[in-house]
Amino acid sequence: MPTTTAAQRREQARADYDAFLRECPTNQLLGRLSDKWVSLVVAALAPGPMRYSDLGRKIAGVSPKMLTQTLRTLERDGIISRTVTPSVPVRVDYALTPLGTSLAGLLTAVKAWAETHFDDVRAARETYDTENPA
Amino acid sequence: MPTTTAAQRREQARADYDAFLRECPTNQLLGRLSDKWVSLVVAALAPGPMRYSDLGRKIAGVSPKMLTQTLRTLERDGIISRTVTPSVPVRVDYALTPLGTSLAGLLTAVKAWAETHFDDVRAARETYDTENPA
DNA sequence: CTGCATCCATAATGATACTG
DNA sequence: CAGTATCATTATGGATGCAG
Numbered sequence: 001m002p003t004t005t006a007a008q009r010r011e012q013a014r015a016d017y018d019a020f021l022r023e024c025p026t027n028q029l030l031g032r033l034s035d036k037w038v039s040l041v042v043a044a045l046a047p048g049p050m051r052y053s054d055l056g057r058k059i060a061g062v063s064p065k066m067l068t069q070t071l072r073t074l075e076r077d078g079i080i081s082r083t084v085t086p087s088v089p090v091r092v093d094y095a096l097t098p099l100g101t102s103l104a105g106l107l108t109a110v111k112a113w114a115e116t117h118f119d120d121v122r123a124a125r126e127t128y129d130t131e132n133p134a
Numbered sequence: 135m136p137t138t139t140a141a142q143r144r145e146q147a148r149a150d151y152d153a154f155l156r157e158c159p160t161n162q163l164l165g166r167l168s169d170k171w172v173s174l175v176v177a178a179l180a181p182g183p184m185r186y187s188d189l190g191r192k193i194a195g196v197s198p199k200m201l202t203q204t205l206r207t208l209e210r211d212g213i214i215s216r217t218v219t220p221s222v223p224v225r226v227d228y229a230l231t232p233l234g235t236s237l238a239g240l241l242t243a244v245k246a247w248a249e250t251h252f253d254d255v256r257a258a259r260e261t262y263d264t265e266n267p268a
Numbered sequence: 269c270t271g272c273a274t275c276c277a278t279a280a281t282g283a284t285a286c287t288g
Numbered sequence: 289c290a291g292t293a294t295c296a297t298t299a300t301g302g303a304t305g306c307a308g
Contacts, residue, residue, distance in 0.1 A: 034173055039168055064292085079255075
């Protein structure tokens, strides 16, 4: 007879993956996903694969450094794939993996929310600032 | 006769709200939402209102400073409401607004994704690190 | 209890120039 | 084209002490 009941093991498993807990790795993963560039890159790749320079153009304002850094971590996390075509000049394509595709829907939804509800937020800010003068 | 055509105005309106564009305010809003504490606070409030100290306990690892800062920003943006009960000691409850509720579903989905797919990500990292030694 | 103000160390980010 | 290297700047976040 086990020293832990099934209920206890289930409780433990949930605790292990509760992102509210600080030490939990999923907390860190959530931190990764909570990145503006991550959202934009994943959203940009959602319609289909893209080249490095195309991403740089589509995501206006991203520096080469941040773009590379974001792409590297996403690749390492198995969310995107990187394909090098050794032509001249060299060509590199990035695409969502199946794992990345499962995430893309969620992040594009957040991005779409920001675009849709921006007016509401702006109105709320004006009201707040009026009621709470500096 | 207007100096801009309807098509031009439509194009302009879309450009104004395309979060891929850097100067676009929605880009900044997306940056706001792409915050670990924002995700956790909104997710924590999704089931129902909570007091300040309860939030601090539920979201392990958050300092009073960051908690207050996050709550203020969310309040200003119309995503949560703040209710003060002038008892002794004072009691402050935070709750999602309708706007916040519409966002909560999306952010909790991302949080749930992190918890669900963490094992996949971890496996991907091990593979990547094996194939790309330092 | 619920915060706000301040200081401070560190990490993240951005601009820029350069290379295979 | 697809990055890398460097440097300056900013943002983040924790610790602490105090106040309504």
